[in-house]
Amino acid sequence: MGQKYTMEEIVTAAKVSGFIYQGSEIYGGLANSWDYGPLGSQMKKNIKDLWWKNFIQMNPNNLGLDSSILMNPKVWEASGHVGGFSDPLIDCKECKQRFRVDKLIEESTDEDLVVDGWDSKQMIKYLEDHNIVCPVCKNFNYTGIRQFDLMFKTNMGVLEDESSNVYLRPENAQGIFVNFKNIQRTSRKKLPFGVGQIGKSFRNEITPGNFIFRTREFEQMELEFFINPNDPKDWFGFWQEEINKFLIELGIDQNNFRVRKHSDQELAHYASQTIDYEFKFPFGWGELWGLANRGNYDLKQHQDHSNEDLTYRDPQDNSRYLPHVIEPSVGVDRLFLSLLVNGYHKEELEDGQFREVLKLSPKVAPITIAVLPLVKKLSDKALEVFKLLSLEFNVEFDFAGKIGKRYRRYDAIGTPWCLTFDYDSLDDKSVTIRDRDSMEQKRIEIDKLVNYFKDLI
Numbered sequence: 001m002g003q004k005y006t007m008e009e010i011v012t013a014a015k016v017s018g019f020i021y022q023g024s025e026i027y028g029g030l031a032n033s034w035d036y037g038p039l040g041s042q043m044k045k046n047i048k049d050l051w052w053k054n055f056i057q058m059n060p061n062n063l064g065l066d067s068s069i070l071m072n073p074k075v076w077e078a079s080g081h082v083g084g085f086s087d088p089l090i091d092c093k094e095c096k097q098r099f100r101v102d103k104l105i106e107e108s109t110d111e112d113l114v115v116d117g118w119d120s121k122q123m124i125k126y127l128e129d130h131n132i133v134c135p136v137c138k139n140f141n142y143t144g145i146r147q148f149d150l151m152f153k154t155n156m157g158v159l160e161d162e163s164s165n166v167y168l169r170p171e172n173a174q175g176i177f178v179n180f181k182n183i184q185r186t187s188r189k190k191l192p193f194g195v196g197q198i199g200k201s202f203r204n205e206i207t208p209g210n211f212i213f214r215t216r217e218f219e220q221m222e223l224e225f226f227i228n229p230n231d232p233k234d235w236f237g238f239w240q241e242e243i244n245k246f247l248i249e250l251g252i253d254q255n256n257f258r259v260r261k262h263s264d265q266e267l268a269h270y271a272s273q274t275i276d277y278e279f280k281f282p283f284g285w286g287e288l289w290g291l292a293n294r295g296n297y298d299l300k301q302h303q304d305h306s307n308e309d310l311t312y313r314d315p316q317d318n319s320r321y322l323p324h325v326i327e328p329s330v331g332v333d334r335l336f337l338s339l340l341v342n343g344y345h346k347e348e349l350e351d352g353q354f355r356e357v358l359k360l361s362p363k364v365a366p367i368t369i370a371v372l373p374l375v376k377k378l379s380d381k382a383l384e385v386f387k388l389l390s391l392e393f394n395v396e397f398d399f400a401g402k403i404g405k406r407y408r409r410y411d412a413i414g415t416p417w418c419l420t421f422d423y424d425s426l427d428d429k430s431v432t433i434r435d436r437d438s439m440e441q442k443r444i445e446i447d448k449l450v451n452y453f454k455d456l457i
């Protein structure tokens, strides 16, 4: 059920071209940590800017926030993360490998099985009934299931005792909930309104892997959209449509994503409705974006634990109540990986040679336009074109090597357009534009370039 290309091909392409490096590589790396190189960091920024534009800037109801990673530990007691945010863990007694039982079961079958919500007994029974052996040593000899706490703990200040324990946040959402009152008061927003945030989250995942799909340090883009529970408008449907539009705007093929509704068993106890947008990765379908109706659970928990009144006063009838919340939450890194998988192609050319091409939308491609003087001698004049365009777009200037080779490099890193400045350009004040996907070329006047690309993007 995977994609045409393997994870290995995608990872190699991302590493070789400078999108992503292994973290701490010169020291032998650090398990499952990745650094985004010059291209990767620009592309990540483009993804985040586009999300911010769509979900915050262009929505009259929404606001942004940048809350801190370290929070008062009481936040995590109230949210249910302390003691409740864990994954089921099992060890193979023979080879000592450790697994997340839910994933072990899901990966053992071609069925679309979702184990989230099963209790330990159900999982053990399934392992036994289906004789699911250890994927590493092929024996069936497991320990019992233990719950493994996913929160990273550290100490604040000089003391290293219980009283100085703090956690690295495992999600962005709680930073929004604890600031609900501040934001509502200072912005004077009336319901419905949303607060969005982009930031790092940390989870001590038992089985990270599949490149940047599951890491212990990752970035999330979360929106909490607060509503009156009696609002007749279908806000869940509204945000579902916004997610759809956004994925399509990013150029993700509609065959590459699907919506999966959580079953009653899987649904968190406080959520009345949850769906996952799943993407078709080379290793199968995986969660990309969650959309949940969390009711008033979070605000209620924080109100109870902090003894602060977090109710909203409705200006219509002066009634006070806790708003409900709809939460679209997506991981930047998973979206990044989806775009690499969605865009990666190997194509055979007419002369029998192959080209690697990354079909990224111009809205997220790290370099939008490459300005290429045909020969080095033309660099000074071509640099003027670079200067003109770099006021508006991410442009790269490259004069080294044969023009064909340069085209190949820009195809591989997803640059939608190459501009070639040749000898004729000196007279006709025009350049040749080459389109990455069709490889078609056309001539255009330098004066018209800025508007031409603005229209295209």
Ligand code: ATP
Pocket: 171, 203, 205, 212, 213, 214, 215, 216, 217, 218, 219, 220, 287, 288, 289, 290, 329, 330, 331, 332, 333, 334, 335
């Ligand atoms: P999963 O079931 O894959 O562990 P989740 O349901 O715990 O994910 P959420 O808590 O809903 O994930 O987080 C929202 C989004 O954050 C996910 O849809 C995903 O895109 C991203 N995300 C969550 N955990 C990770 C991780 N360890 N690495 C990268 N991205 C992550």
